[in-house]
Each structure stands twice: as structure tokens, then as C-alpha cells.
Amino acid sequence: MRILIYSINYAPELTGIGKYNAEMAEWLVEKGHDVTVITAPPYYPWWKVQAPYRAGSYATEQLKGVRVYRCPLWVPRQLSGVKRLLHLFSFALSSVPILLSQVFKRHDVFFILEPTLFCVPMGLGVARLSRAHAWLHVQDLEVDAAFDLGLLSSRYLRHAVLYTEKQLMRLFDRVSTISANMSERLIAKGVRHDKALLFPNWVDTNAIFPTKAPSLMREELGVPTDSVVALYSGNMGEKQGLDKVLEAAEQLIHQTRLKFIFCGDGAARAKLKKRYAHLPNVTWITLQPIEKLNELLNMADIHLLPQSADAADLVMPSKLTGMLSSGRPVIATAQAGTRLAEVVSNCGIVVAPGNAVEFAHSLLRLVQDEDMRMGLGDAARKFAENHMAIDSVLNQFEGNLNRLINKG
Numbered sequence: 001m002r003i004l005i006y007s008i009n010y011a012p013e014l015t016g017i018g019k020y021n022a023e024m025a026e027w028l029v030e031k032g033h034d035v036t037v038i039t040a041p042p043y044y045p046w047w048k049v050q051a052p053y054r055a056g057s058y059a060t061e062q063l064k065g066v067r068v069y070r071c072p073l074w075v076p077r078q079l080s081g082v083k084r085l086l087h088l089f090s091f092a093l094s095s096v097p098i099l100l101s102q103v104f105k106r107h108d109v110f111f112i113l114e115p116t117l118f119c120v121p122m123g124l125g126v127a128r129l130s131r132a133h134a135w136l137h138v139q140d141l142e143v144d145a146a147f148d149l150g151l152l153s154s155r156y157l158r159h160a161v162l163y164t165e166k167q168l169m170r171l172f173d174r175v176s177t178i179s180a181n182m183s184e185r186l187i188a189k190g191v192r193h194d195k196a197l198l199f200p201n202w203v204d205t206n207a208i209f210p211t212k213a214p215s216l217m218r219e220e221l222g223v224p225t226d227s228v229v230a231l232y233s234g235n236m237g238e239k240q241g242l243d244k245v246l247e248a249a250e251q252l253i254h255q256t257r258l259k260f261i262f263c264g265d266g267a268a269r270a271k272l273k274k275r276y277a278h279l280p281n282v283t284w285i286t287l288q289p290i291e292k293l294n295e296l297l298n299m300a301d302i303h304l305l306p307q308s309a310d311a312a313d314l315v316m317p318s319k320l321t322g323m324l325s326s327g328r329p330v331i332a333t334a335q336a337g338t339r340l341a342e343v344v345s346n347c348g349i350v351v352a353p354g355n356a357v358e359f360a361h362s363l364l365r366l367v368q369d370e371d372m373r374m375g376l377g378d379a380a381r382k383f384a385e386n387h388m389a390i391d392s393v394l395n396q397f398e399g400n401l402n403r404l405i406n407k408g
């Protein structure tokens with residue numbers, strides 16, 4: 001098959017959508033497929049284009065057998081709702097010439113990622129011009145999230161954008177997303193049942209696994225051997241609800257065995273670090289290279305997965321897969337009935353969003369009960385092996401691609 005992936009995020013981004021796009025593309029290449037990617041220079045979660053890439057230039061490269069086109073991108077220094085829209089639109093606009101150059105390349109499938117919705121109309125149009133099948137994959141319900149999280153507020157704009165999104169989705173041959181709850185939302189937006197597919201995120205359980213020896217990173221950071229480490233690793237943005245975790249850290253400041261480690265970058269990092277600089281039980285580290293990911297995740301005794309209440313079913317946190325595969329319990333904030341709550345309830349503790357007191361109480365339970373931590377960690381690893389293994393998920397995806405092409 002000849003597959004074109006069109007997304008603002010790709011390797012060498014280490015987290016989120018870019019990481020999954022690269023793993024999927026490389027897996028498909030290993031299976032003998034021809035894969036082309038149209039993307040932007042890496043900028044997430046730093047919100048700064050990373051050297052040696054340049055924000056204002058086009059570039060072409062070959063990464064692990066994947067042909068990658070980079071298109072210019074504007075990245076704002078300070079985020080706001082309007083600036084975020086302009087940022088996304090800059091890639092949608094700059095990628096048009098590269099997209100048009102693919103019209104006669106005879107791709108079998110255009111695989112288009114949302115975010116960003118700005119890319120969807122042109123991606124769909126070029127897919128039709130080139131007589132390729134059009135597949136939309138929704139990693140985040142970005143339109144719902146932008147309004148529900150207060151990043152955008154106009155009632156008239158919301159109605160117009162939701163209507164546009166609904167009409168566009170109906171035109172795709174397939175529309176997939178990463179959880180059953182999000183799939184139900186797509187159907188509510190007008191996607192036909194026979195076109196809606198579940199395509200969950202995955203983890204390489206051979207690369208992320210529980211280690212028998214203590215993580216070397218604990219020693220590097222000077223963490224005492226008898227400490228219990230509560231780790232948050234990932235993007236530090238508006239929808240994560242990290243302020244409540246830090247409030248819990250403040251409440252537990254006298255639990256000297258408990259150490260909080262926050263790893264990552266993002267728009268809210270500097271503000272949070274400054275506000276809670278007085279906490280001696282909190283350590284801040286930057287995003288770690290991919291080769292240290294297993295050591296990082298194994299540094300934790302407890303993984304932390306907060307998110308704001310409004311994000312409950314709009315996103316399924318991509319970082320969850322690695323947490324579970326590392327064989328550690330998870331404390332997550334989620335509304336009852338969401339897919340996140342359903343998964344974590346079997347291998348951790350679910351806390352109502354926005355409740356720092358309950359979050360602190362749940363942490364204390366796990367700190368004081370090692371047997372509980374070990375049992376929930378074992379359950380987490382088993383869930384990852386049974387439901388999230390990369391070959392299982394991507395073999396099913398490849399089968400769905402073949403069925404789409406053969407049907408056409």
C-alpha cells in the first residue's frame with residue numbers, strides 16, 4: 001500500500017501524537033508499505049521549534065524508511081486561544097503546496113489527523129483529486145475541547161465550527177478515534193456507524209517493561225532508596241489539571257517519604273514551577289530522551305494522570321499506555337463512566353477532577369500500602385499486554401486499511 005500521513009506532529013517529538021504517528025509509519029514501512037508524511041518541524045511539547053529544524057523553511061528528509069516533508073510553522077511565544085488557532089492555521093496553509101504535489105503520486109490512502117481541523121478540508125480535497133481513500137483519525141476532539149476548556153468562548157463561532165466539522169466528517173471513507181466514548185461522540189456528530197472505527201493508542205511492551213533493579217534515574221536525581229516517587233511525565237498544559245496535583249503535594253508536605261517528580265515541558269510549566277517553588281518535596285526535570293523512557297517510567301512507584309473536568313471524554317491521555325506497561329499503579333482524575341475511569345479503576349485509583357483533597361488522600365493510601373501498589377502495578381502490566389500491545393493494535397489497523405482498499 002501507498003499511504004500518506006498528514007499531521008502537524010511527527011518525530012522527533014517524544015510525546016503525544018507525534019510519537020504515535022512515527023511509530024505507526026515506521027511499523028507500516030517494516031511491513032513493506034510505502035509511507036509519506038507531511039508534517040511540521042518538531043515543536044511539541046516545548047512550544048519552540050527544535051534545532052536543527054527551522055520554523056520558516058520547507059525541508060525533506062528520510063527517517064527510518066519514511067519520506068518526510070516539513071512545512072513552515074508559526075509557534076507563538078505566549079499561548080492564547082487566538083494565537084493557538086493562528087499557529088494551527090499556519091501549518092494548514094504552508095502545507096498546501098506539498099499536498100498538491102501529491103495529487104499524481106497514486107496514494108491508496110490519505111490518513112489525516114485531527115488535530116488540526118484546519119488540515120481536514122484540503123487533505124480531503126486532495127485525497128479526492130488523487131482518487132485515494134480518505135481516512136480521518138481523531139486523536140483529540142479539539143473543537144469541543146477548545147470551547148469546553150474556555151480557550152474559545154464565542155457561541156456563534158462554536159455553532160459554525162461544529163457544523164463545519166460535522167459536514168466534513170461525513171465525507172470521509174473512515175473516521176477513527178482512540179476510545180469507545182470518543183467514538184460515540186463522533187457518531188453523534190453524524191459519522192455513520194459503518195464508517196466509525198476504534199483505533200486506540202498502543203505501547204511497545206518490549207521497550208517499556210517493569211525492571212527488577214531500581215531505576216538509575218533515582219540515583220541520578222538523589223532520591224533516597226526508601227522514598228515513594230509519584231511521577232507526572234508529559235505535556236504541562238491547560239487541560240492537565242496539574243495545579244490540583246501540586247495542591248495535593250502541598251497538603252502532603254510532611255510525608256517525608258513521598259517525593260513528587262514532574263517531568264516535561266509545556267505552556268503552563270514555568271507558571272506552575274514559579275507558583276510552587278516553595279515545595280521541597282517537588283522536583284522538576286525536563287523531557288527525557290526516548291532511550292531513557294523506560295528508566296524514567298520505572299523511577300515511579302505511582303504514576304499521576306490528572307486532567308481537568310472538562311476534558312473527561314474529549315481526550316484519552318496518550319501517556320497512559322506507557323504508565324501501564326511499566327507495571328506501576330496510576331492515580332487518575334476522571335469522571336465516572338469515562339473510558340479513562342474504566343481502565344484505571346482496574347489498576348489504580350480514580351479521583352474526581354478538581355478535588356485536591358481526595359487526590360492527596362488516594363496518594364497517601366498507596367504510599368502506606370506497598371502490597372496494594374504491587375498488586376495494582378501487576379494488573380496495569382497485564383492490561384497493557386492484553387489490550388495495548390503495538391503489534392496487536394497495528395495489525396488490526398493494517399487489516400482495516402486492506403479492507404478499505406479492497407472494498408473500493
